[in-house]
Amino acid sequence: MLKRRYHTTWMILSHIIFKIVVNKFDYNMNNQDATLKLFLSINEKISSIEKQVRQLSLKERNPLGDTYLDTDEVCELLKICKRTLQKHRDEASIAYIQFGGKTLYKKTDIQDLLEKHYQHAIS
Structure with a gap:
């Protein structure tokens, strides 16, 4: 359940950021590569943040349910x-x-x- 929530959050954020990036720049052949590089960079940062949040969450909870x-x-x-x-x-x-x-x-x-x-x- 928790993993699915993080995956869904990541997908929504990626989609929103991609739309912002595409709308901010004129999407033509000259800056298509720059837009793609920017999107991939942002996507990488989001993945890093997601990994850090997951690690913090694992520290806070115990698989047996007790703290x-x-x-x-x-x-x-x-x-x-x-x-x-x-x-x-x-x-x-x-x-x-x-x-x-x-x-x-x-x-x-x-x-x-x-x-x-x-x-x-x-x-």
């Missing part, structure tokens, strides 16, 4: 120090994954933890 946070991100999010986070891990009050020396936390688990300890206001 994982590292220790620093969780500490910043919860406004606690690393030692306090370690204490929560030791007490098993926070879920985590330890893999290859790296400790990760599911973002949804952190959100659930916050919801669980949320204190409602007394009306």
Whole structure:
């Protein structure tokens, strides 16, 4: 779905830019090569931007659907120090994954933890 959206966006942008280029220049035999070169250059730049957007998108999402946070991100999010986070891990009050020396936390688990300890206001 995401790939199709990028492809469709690229096709629409290419078509729009080509129409702009053709309308901007007199489309005759003398500047046909210049127009084609300009279009190919713009097309190449759009492809480069599309590739960069795709790479950024892959960094943001996880194929399993969950987003994982590292220790620093969780500490910043919860406004606690690393030692306090370690204490929560030791007490098993926070879920985590330890893999290859790296400790990760599911973002949804952190959100659930916050919801669980949320204190409602007394009306």
